[in-house]
Amino acid sequence: MNNATQPKSTRDAILDASDKLLAKYGYKKMSIQDLADEVGIGKGSIYLHFSSKEEIALSQIDRIIDRLKTRLITITGRSGSSAQRIAEMLVLRVIFRCESVHHYSQGINDLLSQLRPKLLERRKKYFEEEAVILAGVIAQGQRDSEFGPGDPLALARVLVTATNALLPYSLSAFELGDLKAVQAEVRAVADLLIRGLRN
Amino acid sequence: MNNATQPKSTRDAILDASDKLLAKYGYKKMSIQDLADEVGIGKGSIYLHFSSKEEIALSQIDRIIDRLKTRLITITGRSGSSAQRIAEMLVLRVIFRCESVHHYSQGINDLLSQLRPKLLERRKKYFEEEAVILAGVIAQGQRDSEFGPGDPLALARVLVTATNALLPYSLSAFELGDLKAVQAEVRAVADLLIRGLRN
DNA sequence: CTGATGACCAAAAGCGTCTTTTGGTCATTA
DNA sequence: TAATGACCAAAAGACGCTTTTGGTCATCAG
Numbered sequence: 053m054n055n056a057t058q059p060k061s062t063r064d065a066i067l068d069a070s071d072k073l074l075a076k077y078g079y080k081k082m083s084i085q086d087l088a089d090e091v092g093i094g095k096g097s098i099y100l101h102f103s104s105k106e107e108i109a110l111s112q113i114d115r116i117i118d119r120l121k122t123r124l125i126t127i128t129g130r131s132g133s134s135a136q137r138i139a140e141m142l143v144l145r146v147i148f149r150c151e152s153v154h155h156y157s158q159g160i161n162d163l164l165s166q167l168r169p170k171l172l173e174r175r176k177k178y179f180e181e182e183a184v185i186l187a188g189v190i191a192q193g194q195r196d197s198e199f200g201p202g203d204p205l206a207l208a209r210v211l212v213t214a215t216n217a218l219l220p221y222s223l224s225a226f227e228l229g230d231l232k233a234v235q236a237e238v239r240a241v242a243d244l245l246i247r248g249l250r251n
Numbered sequence: 252m253n254n255a256t257q258p259k260s261t262r263d264a265i266l267d268a269s270d271k272l273l274a275k276y277g278y279k280k281m282s283i284q285d286l287a288d289e290v291g292i293g294k295g296s297i298y299l300h301f302s303s304k305e306e307i308a309l310s311q312i313d314r315i316i317d318r319l320k321t322r323l324i325t326i327t328g329r330s331g332s333s334a335q336r337i338a339e340m341l342v343l344r345v346i347f348r349c350e351s352v353h354h355y356s357q358g359i360n361d362l363l364s365q366l367r368p369k370l371l372e373r374r375k376k377y378f379e380e381e382a383v384i385l386a387g388v389i390a391q392g393q394r395d396s397e398f399g400p401g402d403p404l405a406l407a408r409v410l411v412t413a414t415n416a417l418l419p420y421s422l423s424a425f426e427l428g429d430l431k432a433v434q435a436e437v438r439a440v441a442d443l444l445i446r447g448l449r450n
Numbered sequence: 451c452t453g454a455t456g457a458c459c460a461a462a463a464g465c466g467t468c469t470t471t472t473g474g475t476c477a478t479t480a
Numbered sequence: 481t482a483a484t485g486a487c488c489a490a491a492a493g494a495c496g497c498t499t500t501t502g503g504t505c506a507t508c509a510g
Contacts, residue, residue, distance in 0.1 A: 080492095084473060094484040096475075105473065161421055172426065210439050214413035222360060222421030227371065240409050247447035279463095283502060293455040295504075304502065 063101045065091045070112045075155040079109055079164055106167055110174060113160065116152040117178045123148060124185045134193030135246045138186065142211060142242040145182055146218045147235055154225040161221045175221070183208040190249065199249040211245055262300045264290045269311045274354040278308055278363055305366055309373060312359065315351045316377045322347060323384045333392030334445045337385065341410060341441040344381055345417045346434055353424040360420045374420070382407040389448065398448040410444055 069090035073082040084105060088095040102108045124141050156163055164171050186208035193199035218238055220228055228234050268289035272281040283304060287294040301307045326340050355362055363370050385407035392398035417437055419427055427433050 083471085085471095095473090096484055097482085099474070100482080172422075206439070207443070210443050213416055213436060214440050214444070215416075217412055217415035223371075237412060240405070241413050244406065244409050244444055244447035245413070247450040248443035248445070251446040251449065282500085284500095294502090295455055296453085298503070299453080 062091065062093065062097075066098060066101055066108065067112050067115055070108050074109065074112065074163060075157070078158070079166060082109075106170065109164055110167060110170060113164070113171070114174065116149065117181075119152075120145060120148045121181060121185065124182065128185060128189050134189050134196060134198050135250070137189050138193070138211070138246055138249070139239070139242045141186060141189070142215050142245075143235060143238050145212075146215055146238045147231065150220050150225045150228065150231060150234060153220050154231075157224060157226070159220050159222050159224045159227070162224075179209075179212050179216070183212045186211055193249065200251045207249065211242075214245055215241055261290065261292065261296075265297060265300055265307065266311050266314055269307050273308065273311065273362060274356070277357070278365060281308075305369065308363055309366060309369060312363070312370070313373065315348065316380075318351075319344060319347045320380060320384065323381065327384060327388050333388050333395060333397050334449070336388050337392070337410070337445055337448070338438065338441045340385060340388070341414050341444075342434060342437050344411075345414055345437045346430065349419050349424045349427065349430060349433060352419050353430075356423060356425070358419050358421050358423045358426070361423075378408075378411050378415070382411045385410055392448065399450045406448065410441075413440055413444055 066087060069087045070082065073086055073090065076082075077086070082105075084098055085095050087108070088098055091098075098108075102111065123144055127137050127140050127144065130137060153160060161168070161171070183205060187204040190199060190204040190207050194201065194204065215238055218228065218234055218241075225231075265286060268286045269281065272285055272289065275281075276285070281304075283297055284294050286307070287297055290297075297307070301310065322343055323340050326336050326343065329336060352359060360367070360370070382404060386403040389398060389406050390403040393400065393403065414437055417427065417433055417440075424430075
């Protein structure tokens with residue numbers, strides 16, 4: 053119990069520190085010593101939780117997505133029309149990310165440009181995971197005759213691709229513009245897509 | 252006649268040279284002297300056609316989009332269903348760009364990262380221009396009762412946003428993957444969007 | 451007279467060498 | 481046994497000098 057609680061808490065503290073320092077210094081200037089100081093541990097102790105500096109930064113982004121997925125899954129379990137849930141989920145995938153990285157001055161691609169290949173790989177994985185969650189709701193909508201026929205996962209992937217341009221990867225959250233406007237934009241895209249699902 | 256032919260041809264020659272040298276050296280290492288040598292003119296003559304090195308690179312991207320728009324407008328003038336034309340246009344906006352920059356080793360954002368603010372601004376302008384062309388076809392589809400009601404331009408903007416993630420800005424054409432696969436992906440997005448327009 | 455040119459120049463970028471910092475490791479200590 | 485910070489090779493930064501570059505314009509040729 054104590055072992056299970058303690059390492060997880062230090063791990064999260066390190067990720068919290070990385071969140072703060074990535075925003076403040078960017079990836080390059082964020083040092084392991086800075087992280088250790090921020091957490092209040094020795095520098096070598098960082099390596100009890102993460103294998104490298106790279107892994108810390110990538111894990112911080114992973115964590116954002118994990119939290120997003122938890123939220124998405126909450127929506128899937130709710131009552132209400134599948135269409136409404138899909139719309140909410142599409143909006144959430146964009147807005148949640150924007151809110152999670154709004155304190156970073158660059159898009160994630162630029163922030164972690166030194167880790168580009170690994171970042172792109174994880175990104176692909178995230179998108180696929182999100183699509184799987186969306187597919188569950190699409191399938192349910194089909195069973196309820198709310199949506200027309202088609203492979204739920206393939207359709208879910210279309211939904212993900214269609215909203216990807218609004219994610220804060222290439223453009224920073226700042227460059228993407230006012231969050232309300234972004235939300236309205238996702239909403240418009242989602243509405244048209246859902247109308248397509250209904251056919 | 253001769254005056255009208257000559258300056259335009261040198262301007263294009265400069266842009267051709269910039270296309271080649273951007274691919275070979277990237278923006279930073281491409282020099283004005285290199286460009287002049289490639290065209291076979293004096294270095295100062297470059298400034299008879301372009302105000303700066305920046306303007307040359309941005310004009311080369313402008314030129315790609317101008318060519319794309321010409322192609323888009325050709326499709327609007329064709330006979331056939333509006334749905335088919337919209338689908339073709341959405342595919343074209345992605346594939347044409349990919350083909351135009353496939354010899355660049357980076358996405359356009361990274362290639363011209365030193366010109367980011369201006370590039371983003373022009374990008375916005377391109378998207379709006381493309382949306383206006385698409386809106387014409389949507390409006391016609393509505394008049395033909397092929398599509399349901401709604402503001403054609405707002406719907407067109409949704410179509411543009413929904414396909415933007417597949418453009419070679421953030422990811423290079425190489426990173427976007429096999430062109431056939433990209434085309435299939437745009438097509439899938441387009442199909443669902445058009446089903447939405449039909450409602 | 452007009453337009454093309456390349457010499458010129460200040461600023462930017464590159465280079466080489468030395469110095470400092472850093473990510474990762476591990477011997478030491480509590 | 482787990483946390484720590486000294487250590488080290490490599491990377492990055494700093495500095496001063498050299499070279500290159502974007503833009504300008506005096507000059508020249510047609």
